[in-house]
Amino acid sequence: MSSAFADIDVSLLKKYDRPGPRYTSYPTAPLFTPLFTPDDYRGEIAATNGPNASPELSLYFHFPFCDTLCYFCGCTMVVTRDRRRIEEYNAYLQKEMALVAPLIAPHRRVTQIHWGGGTPTHLSPDQIVSIARVIRSSFSVSPDAEASVEVDPRELDRRHMEALREAGFNRMSMGIQDFDAHVQAAVNRIQPEEVSHQVYTWARELGFASINVDLMYGLPFQTLASFEKTIRSIIAYAPDRIAVFNYAHVPWLKPHMKLIRPDELPSPGLKLDMLKMTIETLTASGYEYIGMDHFAKPGDELARARAERTLYRNFQGYSTRAGADLYGFGMSAISHFQNVYAQNTKNIPEYYKALDAGRLATHVGYRMTDDDHLRKFVIMRLMCDLELDFDVVEKKFGVSFRDRFASALEMLKPLAADGLVEMPGRSIRIVGPGRLLLRNIAMCFDAYLERLTREKPIFSRTV
Numbered sequence: 001m002s003s004a005f006a007d008i009d010v011s012l013l014k015k016y017d018r019p020g021p022r023y024t025s026y027p028t029a030p031l032f033t034p035l036f037t038p039d040d041y042r043g044e045i046a047a048t049n050g051p052n053a054s055p056e057l058s059l060y061f062h063f064p065f066c067d068t069l070c071y072f073c074g075c076t077m078v079v080t081r082d083r084r085r086i087e088e089y090n091a092y093l094q095k096e097m098a099l100v101a102p103l104i105a106p107h108r109r110v111t112q113i114h115w116g117g118g119t120p121t122h123l124s125p126d127q128i129v130s131i132a133r134v135i136r137s138s139f140s141v142s143p144d145a146e147a148s149v150e151v152d153p154r155e156l157d158r159r160h161m162e163a164l165r166e167a168g169f170n171r172m173s174m175g176i177q178d179f180d181a182h183v184q185a186a187v188n189r190i191q192p193e194e195v196s197h198q199v200y201t202w203a204r205e206l207g208f209a210s211i212n213v214d215l216m217y218g219l220p221f222q223t224l225a226s227f228e229k230t231i232r233s234i235i236a237y238a239p240d241r242i243a244v245f246n247y248a249h250v251p252w253l254k255p256h257m258k259l260i261r262p263d264e265l266p267s268p269g270l271k272l273d274m275l276k277m278t279i280e281t282l283t284a285s286g287y288e289y290i291g292m293d294h295f296a297k298p299g300d301e302l303a304r305a306r307a308e309r310t311l312y313r314n315f316q317g318y319s320t321r322a323g324a325d326l327y328g329f330g331m332s333a334i335s336h337f338q339n340v341y342a343q344n345t346k347n348i349p350e351y352y353k354a355l356d357a358g359r360l361a362t363h364v365g366y367r368m369t370d371d372d373h374l375r376k377f378v379i380m381r382l383m384c385d386l387e388l389d390f391d392v393v394e395k396k397f398g399v400s401f402r403d404r405f406a407s408a409l410e411m412l413k414p415l416a417a418d419g420l421v422e423m424p425g426r427s428i429r430i431v432g433p434g435r436l437l438l439r440n441i442a443m444c445f446d447a448y449l450e451r452l453t454r455e456k457p458i459f460s461r462t463v
Helices: 010-015 040-049 083-103 127-138 159-168 179-187 195-207 225-239 255-259 268-283 301-308 346-355 370-385 390-397 405-417 432-436 438-445 449-455
Strands: 055-061 109-117 142-149 171-177 210-219 241-246 288-291 294-296 312-314 318-319 325-329 334-337 340-344 364-367 387-389 427-430
Touching: 010 268, 010 432, 040 083, 040 364, 055 083, 055 127, 083 127, 083 325, 083 346, 083 432, 127 159, 142 159, 159 195, 159 405, 171 179, 179 370, 195 225, 210 225, 210 268, 225 268, 225 364, 268 288, 268 390, 288 301, 312 370, 340 427, 370 387, 370 390, 370 438, 387 390, 405 438
Parallel strands: 055 109, 055 325, 109 142, 142 171, 171 210, 210 241
Antiparallel strands: 241 294, 288 294, 312 318, 325 334, 334 340, 340 364, 387 427
């Protein structure tokens, strides 16, 4: 695995560094529109819950509250230390579930649950157990459901971890970002390594089946040596998965990022050196590069799904449950099933107002076209399988691949000339350092990208 990255040409990566989507959805979220209403969403739920509905469901719950503001954060979150606000929010989550659950066909089983934020572990242990019980009483949850939760080591003790296990969670993702004290101070996330290590130890003792660690490169004052020290410390923990995100400095989208001074950020060249070091170090230590920013041990479900070509992408990143319809609950949460995307309002008072009126809190959404489904399939398979067979696409969608994607194939030619993709006969294969430019390759098939990026920057950079 490491040989594919033995000689990463940093200058080549820099050549392709430009703003672009992460493709956790296609079409991407900037195309969602308020013309898609709460009544549209309710109608789609009813229309897709007949006897022939897909049996599997995936549920996402958004808990927006945090104790402090991390300056690098790109999530939809609210800083509060008022425990009553959390209790109030949980009551509205229950209201939303009470509106949606009766519309779900009774034969459908929940095979995947994810809690994100914000910080789900900003809830108290009792609140964690309480809301989890409501979820399981509202939906038919499979006994072997994959249940994952994002945790902040700074905001919990062992009782939180015990409550998560009691609530049925068997996977967790722990935010660390960087162990360097200077970096932590610059982004307002003081998290000594012993705090993270203690939470990791509790998770193993309590029997979490899979542990993911989130890291981030490109933060203020990071150096190649300091970030390598963090990487090697994490390898010693031996988590099942590691996500290493590229810090996206987008103050025009997230105003609090103005608290990070641009002159304190690593140069683009240094960021690429950190990426190169990260990939080489992790793959040399036995982790498989899954794609984008994700690494996993060879026996992990993500690695197996990639090998079996059942890997998928959704709003939480890479996933193993491709057939499940996704229902999102909470402010800003996104649902996706059949032909639609639907996103709740990002404003808590508006979220409460809608539910008090007995309405779903849908703020924007999107109804997919046949061409959207075709392009989503192509983008998804390229980003998950690293190759695409034209015959498979033509059989599934009844189109001539070369005719429909003539312009995309033309855009791929420079990447092929640089050794990033191969196009032998009737297929596309992503090779070598092309695996680090999956977003760029996917962008060739995006019918809306030029229109979305014409007026103002809305996406982070690809490298």
